[in-house]
Amino acid sequence: MAKDRGEKILRALRKTFTLPKWALSSRDPFQTLIVTIISQKTADRNTAEAFENLSKQFQITPEALANAEMNKIEESLKVAGLYRNKAKTIKQVSKIIMQKFHGDLTPILSMPFEEARKTLIQLPGVGPKTADVVLLFCAEKPTIPVDTHVNRISKRLGLAPKNGDYEAIRKSLQTLYNPKDYLAAHILMILLGRRYCKARDPLCKRCPINMFCPSRNIEDKDG
Ligand code: SF4
Numbered sequence: 690m691a692k693d694r695g696e697k698i699l700r701a702l703r704k705t706f707t708l709p710k711w712a713l714s715s716r717d718p719f720q721t722l723i724v725t726i727i728s729q730k731t732a733d734r735n736t737a738e739a740f741e742n743l744s745k746q747f748q749i750t751p752e753a754l755a756n757a758e759m760n761k762i763e764e765s766l767k768v769a770g771l772y773r774n775k776a777k778t779i780k781q782v783s784k785i786i787m788q789k790f791h792g793d794l795t796p797i798l799s800m801p802f803e804e805a806r807k808t809l810i811q812l813p814g815v816g817p818k819t820a821d822v823v824l825l826f827c828a829e830k831p832t833i834p835v836d837t838h839v840n841r842i843s844k845r846l847g848l849a850p851k852n853g854d855y856e857a858i859r860k861s862l863q864t865l866y867n868p869k870d871y872l873a874a875h876i877l878m879i880l881l882g883r884r885y886c887k888a889r890d891p892l893c894k895r896c897p898i899n900m901f902c903p904s905r906n907i908e909d910k911d912g
Contacts, residue, residue, distance in 0.1 A: 695848055695865035698901050702877035705897040706884075712876045718794040718827040719786070720749045722812075725819040726778055731769045733883075739769035751792040754783035778814030785812060798828035805830065817855050825875065831868040833875050835859050838882030845886065845904040 723743070728736040740749075742765040747753045754762070759776055766772035766779075786792060797808050802824065809820035821834035833839070835858045843849035848865060849858040866874050882888075885896040893905040 691848070692865050694901055695862075698846065698848070698898050699866065699870060699874055699877065701898045701901070702881060703873065706877055706880040708873060708876055712826075712872065716827050717749075718798055718823050719751055721823050721827050722782070722794070722815070722819065723749055723754070723779060725822045726782070726814045727766060727769050727775055729775070729814075729819075730771060735768045735770070739766045739772070742766070742768070751783040751786040754779055755787045757783075775814070781813045782815070794823075794827075798824070798830075802830045802832065806832070817859075821859070825872055829872075831863070831871060833859055833862045833866075833871045835862075836875075836879065837888075838879045838886075839875060841888060842878045842882055842886050845891070845902060846898070847903045 724736065724740050727739050727743075731739070743749065743762065746761055746765050747757050757780065759780060762776040762779055763772055766775050769775060786794065790797065797805050799805075800808065805824060805828070806817075806820050809815050809823060810817065818834050818836060821832045824830035825832050825834060835843075835855050839862070840849075840855075840858060843858055843862055844851055844853070849861040853861065862874060863871065881896075881898070885892045891906070893899050893902070894907050896902065896905065899905045899907065
C-alpha cells in the first residue's frame with residue numbers, strides 16, 4: 690500500500706521535473722565531499738558561490754587544500770554560514786585524506802556499502818548525510834541521503850515517521866523504492882521542496898502530488 694503510493698508519487702514527480710544533468714554525470718568524490726561540507730546549514734546559492742570562490746583560489750584536491758593557508762580558505766567561504774568552522778574542517782579532512790588514504794577516496798568507495806559509510810563518517814565534518822551524498826552520487830551505492838527537503842517532504846507525505854530521525858527516514862524511504870530509483874527519489878524531492886513544498890507556506894494547491902498528500906492545505910495563499 691505505502692509502496693504503491695510511493696511509486697505513484699515518484700511517477701508524478703518524474704512527470705513534473707526533469708532530472709538535472711549535474712545529477713546524472715559522474716562526480717569527483719573529493720569535490721563532492723567538500724561541496725557537501727560547505728552546504729551544511731547553508732542555502733544552495735551561497736554554497737555554490739563559496740565553492741566557486743574556493744575553486745578560484747585552489748585546486749579542489751586533498752593535497753592543495755591540506756597545504757592551503759587557513760585565512761585564504763576562510764576568505765573563500767565567507768559567503769557560507771559557519772565559514773571559520775568549515776574552513777578548519779576542510780583543511781583537517783584534506784590532511785587526513787592525504788595521510789591515511791594517500792589523497793584518494795576511490796578505495797573507500799570500492800568498499801562494501803556499510804564499511805565505506807563507516808569509514809567516511811570517521812572523517813572530520815562528515816556525518817551520515819555527507820557520507821550518503823558521496824556514496825550515492827560518486828559510487829552509486831544504495832542509499833538515500835536525507836537533507837532538509839527530503840526530511841520535511843517525506844514526513845508531510847507520510848512516507849516516513851513524523852518523529853523519525855535520520856536513519857528512520859532513510860530506511861523508510863529505502864523500503865519504498867527500488868535502489869535504482871534512490872537517486873531520482875532524492876533529487877526529485879529536493880526539486881519539489883524548492884518549488885512547491887517549501888518549509889514555510891507550501892504551495893499545496895499547485896503541488897503536482899497534492900492528491901497523494903495527507904498534509905495538503907489546498908487553501909494555501911499562493912494557490
Ligand atoms: S500537498 Fe503541500 S504539503 Fe503535500 S507535498 Fe505538496 S506542497 Fe508539500
